[in-house]
Amino acid sequence: MRRLEASHPYCTHTRGRANGKVTGREASPRLTSVAAVATHCLVPFNRREGLTTAEAAEQANRTERTIRMWCRDHDIGRRIAGGPWLVSRVALAMFLNDDAPSLRSYLAGDRHSPEVAAYFASEGLGELVAG
Numbered sequence: 001m002r003r004l005e006a007s008h009p010y011c012t013h014t015r016g017r018a019n020g021k022v023t024g025r026e027a028s029p030r031l032t033s034v035a036a037v038a039t040h041c042l043v044p045f046n047r048r049e050g051l052t053t054a055e056a057a058e059q060a061n062r063t064e065r066t067i068r069m070w071c072r073d074h075d076i077g078r079r080i081a082g083g084p085w086l087v088s089r090v091a092l093a094m095f096l097n098d099d100a101p102s103l104r105s106y107l108a109g110d111r112h113s114p115e116v117a118a119y120f121a122s123e124g125l126g127e128l129v130a131g
Helices: 029-036 053-060 064-074 089-096 100-107 114-122 126-130
Strands: 077-079 085-088
Touching: 053 064, 053 085, 053 089, 064 077, 064 085, 085 089, 089 100, 089 114, 100 114, 114 126
Parallel strands: none
Antiparallel strands: 077 085
């Protein structure tokens, strides 16, 4: 298999020799923004907060594919060690209620504000906030 070089007409990026990062006008802004901002979905991890994509799809009345795209695009779930997606019950509820401020707080690591704690309590996970 021939390796595409930066000078090839179909190659839209280059790899820096020193650090191996993708550079150039076609580098994805999403990739760079995700690397810069770490989300705290399901952190600290507690299995009771997580749903499988099938369970989340049933709860949201959507397909599993849609749930996986939401996890990727809106950070409402996480994959541990490249495994299957695990969706946060709390983040899904915030997303379905279109509560962007609470979801932003949750993803920033806030678990104790009244808005976020109310979602934990409504999902029957109030003891995860109390600790």
